[in-house]
Amino acid sequence: MPDKSPPRQTVSVELPVGGWPSPWPQCLELAQAFDTSKWTLVGGLMVQLHAAIAKVPVTRPTTDVDLVLHVETGAVSGPEVSRTLSQLGYELQLPLRKSSPAHRFIRYQDGFKETIDVMVADHGISKPPLTIGGREPFQVSAGMQALKRTASCQIVDSKGAIITTLSIPSPLAALVLKGAAYREDTRDRERHLEDAALLSTILGDPLALVPELQGSDRSRIIGLNNQLSDLSHPAWAGFDEDRRRDGHYALDILSSNPQDFAFGEGLDTAF
Incomplete structure (x- = not known):
């Protein structure tokens, strides 16, 4: 199958001036110490960075740095x-259950706990298999995509x-990650919907993105759209009416059957 990326x-x-708030100093410190071609930023900082690129105000809080290793390379x-x-002063926190994956590193700075979560993509294959502290790593759904x-x-x-260069998923890939997280992480579904709502508003022309959809992308976005189709949903509360409608339109287009569209030239994506 041809690569549509x-x-x-x-x-x-x-x-x-003054930098971004915690945990950004951790992330930038890590980028100086650990070759950024070997990992991609995900999680809350990924969402914050996309918002900053798009110049969208966001108050999305997060307390840790989440990254996915490029084990496939x-x-x-x-x-x-x-x-x-x-x-850098971090210690691996091994879960009590020996069958549980390892991913969390913590340190204490001035009495505050700082956390970095290190993960791998689902379907990412490394030879020999990568382990962390002798344990299997935590796998991120939709991570390989x-x-x-x-x-x-x-x-x-x-x-x-x-200052540094970070690897981040494209806005579409970030949205798909959030669709997968919404399905699987039942502890924090509202946060995943809030992140998805924000990402949907910065995609650019969604029609330009339809040909890039692969595998389970559309079904993951459908799951988000089923929840966010109502513009009165709390996840849209932080956006003005135009942005809400842009995001709603993007989710609707990306959830639709691609055969419903005729594609032309000159469509622009977020990047």
Whole structure:
């Protein structure tokens, strides 16, 4: 089957004076210590970064740094991850059940706990199999699709100098990740819907994205659309009417049968 992923793009966003709040300092510190070609940022910071790129105000809180390793490249190993994080003062927290996957590293700075969650993509294959602390790693649903559709995000200072470059899923891949998380993480479904609502508003022209849908992408977006089709849903509360309607339209288009559309030229995506 041909790869429908678009060419990798590069975007940039300016770090404000004084920086972004915690846990961004952790993330930027990690980017200096651990080659960013070996991992992609996901989770709450991914959502915050997409909002910053799109210049959308967001108050989405998060307390940890979530990343997915590029094990499919063969360029990263479990010992390398553990060693790098140990050098930064983090310790691996092994679950009590020996059959449970390992993913959480923590440290204490000035009395505050700081957390980095290290995961791998579902269907990501490494030889030999990657382990963390002798345990299997935590797998992220839709993670492999996300790693195939990433962008390079340059974090720049006020003069345009590059501070670091992070790998992030494209807006569409990020939305699909949230669709998978909504299905599987029943503990925090409302947060996943809030993130999905935000991401849906910054996709650009959704018709341009329909040809990029792969595998279970559409069914995962349908799950989100089933919940967010009502514009009075609390997840839309932080957006003005135009943004709500843009997001609603995007979810509706991406949930529809692609055979319903005739595709032309000149459609633009978010990046």
